Amino acid sequence: MHLPVSVAQSxxxxxxLKLLYFARLREVLGVANEELVLPANISNVTGLMASLxxxxxxxxxxxxxxxxxxxAVNQELVANSATIQAGDEIAFFPPVTGG
Amino acid sequence: MVKVQHEDFDAGAExxxxxxxxxxxxxxxxxxxQVRDINDGSSVVSMTLEHYPGMTEKxxxxxxxxxxSRWDIFDALVIHRIGTLQPAxxxxxxxxxxxxxxxxxxxxxxxxxxLKTQAPFxxxxxxxxxxxxxEARDSDIVAKARWDQ
Numbered sequence: 001m002h003l004p005v006s007v008a009q010s011x012x013x014x015x016x017l018k019l020l021y022f023a024r025l026r027e028v029l030g031v032a033n034e035e036l037v038l039p040a041n042i043s044n045v046t047g048l049m050a051s052l053x054x055x056x057x058x059x060x061x062x063x064x065x066x067x068x069x070x071x072a073v074n075q076e077l078v079a080n081s082a083t084i085q086a087g088d089e090i091a092f093f094p095p096v097t098g099g
Numbered sequence: 100m101v102k103v104q105h106e107d108f109d110a111g112a113e114x115x116x117x118x119x120x121x122x123x124x125x126x127x128x129x130x131x132x133q134v135r136d137i138n139d140g141s142s143v144v145s146m147t148l149e150h151y152p153g154m155t156e157k158x159x160x161x162x163x164x165x166x167x168s169r170w171d172i173f174d175a176l177v178i179h180r181i182g183t184l185q186p187a188x189x190x191x192x193x194x195x196x197x198x199x200x201x202x203x204x205x206x207x208x209x210x211x212x213x214l215k216t217q218a219p220f221x222x223x224x225x226x227x228x229x230x231x232x233x234e235a236r237d238s239d240i241v242a243k244a245r246w247d248q
Contacts, residue, residue: 020151022149022151022219022221023149023221023223023232024221024232068235072151072154072219075151075153075154075157075158076154076157077158077217077219091151091154091219093151093219093221094221094232094235095216095235096215096216096217096218096219096220096221096235097220097221097222097232097233097234097235098148098150098179098191098214098215098218098219098220098221098222099132099179099190099191099211099214099215099218099220
């Protein structure tokens, strides 16, 4: 069965995560943002970080727990145990230094 | 009210607006943070503030709402600048108006302590020996934690 293109697109969109990287993390990774299909076995921030670390290289050194990284889900600061679902906007960044 | 902006601000005008907003104000507590010309032993040439558009405003609004729920204050103003700043430039202003000084002082300090640890801003400095990201300070986490006890 062929779905109309618009339906197929919206189905794809609902399965996507929007990832954002800020400050030193953005510079080290060389990426400011990306869209990712939520892997079926991932339900929280810790799981997502592990899958990013599995990319190897700088991703591993930033997301394997050896670097202090904070996370926000849908623009709210969360603990790494926070659950995530398709459609979420998830941001990773170093501890904040404003003020 | 919360403002995140590139432009400088006129602290005097902002205080006057807040102070005169209602006649039952008896106290206005104000904090202004500015760029220092030295940090961790290095001279600072300039500093660039990055933030997370959308989340920043929400985080600041949430901090102000928490302050209002904890203390008997009438209103609070937070202005935070972004972009590239020079030593002696103003970075941040918090002003709290209430009936009495105790609540105004406390709420002002609370807002700054939470802003320092919860609001998504990051500073990058240009020093005499190159660029560097400013490291978060444990003392800021301790300062925030005393409000959670």
